[in-house]
Amino acid sequence: MGRMTTRQPVLRLRAGRSARRPDTLAVEEPLAVRVGGETVTLTMRTPGQDFDLIAGWLVSEGVVAAPADIVTMRMCTDEDNTVDVTLAPDAVPPRPRAFVTTSACGVCGSDSVEEVRTAMRWRVLDDETRLDVGILAALPDLLRSQQKVFDRxxxxxxxxxxxxxxxxxxxREDVGRHNAVDKVVGAACRSGRLPLRGHVLQVSGRASFELVHKAAAAGVPAIAAVSAPSSLAVDLAEECGLTLLGFVRGGGMNVYTHQERVRLGPFPRQRNVT
Known part of the structure; x- marks a missing residue:
């Protein structure tokens, strides 16, 4: 497993003063994924929990849904940053991607939005989970308290x-927001938790179409983001029956879709919410 951080000398300028000192950077490296010996994708990621990352990506591709769908995963000895995956005989391998998936893109290589929608196995709309607004408001701080590499x-x-x-x-943490979600979903898949009924996915940034897709593909009934959602994310969440919350910070939030899951109660004081 590669390092998640590295040290780099920098010139630090503060208040008219300068100093040379080492700085800690998050590592970004490529990861090649082979299925049955064939390379199906090359993605940029932060090393660490690579098996979770791959399992989560396979869930979002509609390839796996349970631990038994993945027979083996192993780091290749003949090539750095390469993992070889053996799927169960009845699992359909993912279509190879034609180019590198960057740390900013999670659905690159899909032919259409409809192709992404067809990867979803579970009907999220039927999940009757109810979420207290006070608990939802607390999730960003709970997530932030676990961001050990971000602290550095x-x-x-x-x-x-x-x-x-x-x-x-x-x-999970990663240089790519979609990778962080894949690592969370992959960890859940490998421990036999899918579908993730009765859970909430909290993310540290904005809510894009790809993150809503990955949540829905894992059967999560709600996704909450510290920042804004995109219009396509809202459309997909509404269609899938998923509760989408944005600007969850400062004690407040916006509920964009399926508001019926949010149970009002003692409401935290709102501030700085768009």
Whole structure:
């Protein structure tokens, strides 16, 4: 496993003064994924929890849904940053991607939005989970308290899976926001938790179409973001039956879709919410 951080000498300028000192940076490196010996994708990621990352990506591709769908995953000895995956005989391998998936893109290589929608196995709309607004308001701080590498670098996104009662299940960090979500979903898949009924996915940045897609593909009924959602993210969440919350910070939030899951109660004081 590669390092998640590295040290780099920098010239630090503050208040008219300069000093040379080492700085801690988040590592970004390529990861090649082979299925049955064939390279199906090359993605940029922060090393660490690579097997979770791959399992989560395979969930979002509609390839796997349970631990038994993945027979083996192993780091290749003949090539650095390469993992070889053996799927169960009845699992359909993902279509190879034609180019590198960057740390900013999680659905690159898909032919259409409709192709992404067809990867979803579970009907999220049927999930009757109810979420207390006070618990939702507390999730960003709970996630932030688990961002250990961010504390050292300031350069990683994070995603956290929480129960409806606010208990933390798993938190992952990565230079790519979609990678952080894949690592969370992959960890859940490998431990046999899918579908993730009764859970909330909290993310540290904005809510894009790709993050809503990955949440829905894992059967998560709600995704909450510290920042704004995109219009396509809202459209997909509405269509899938997923509760989408944005600007969850400062004690407030905006509920964009399926507001019926949010249970009002003692409401935290709102501030700085758009």
């Amino acid at each position: 670098t300031g350069g990683l996104h994070a995603a956290g899976l929480f129960t409806a009662g606010g208990d933390c299940v798993v938190v």
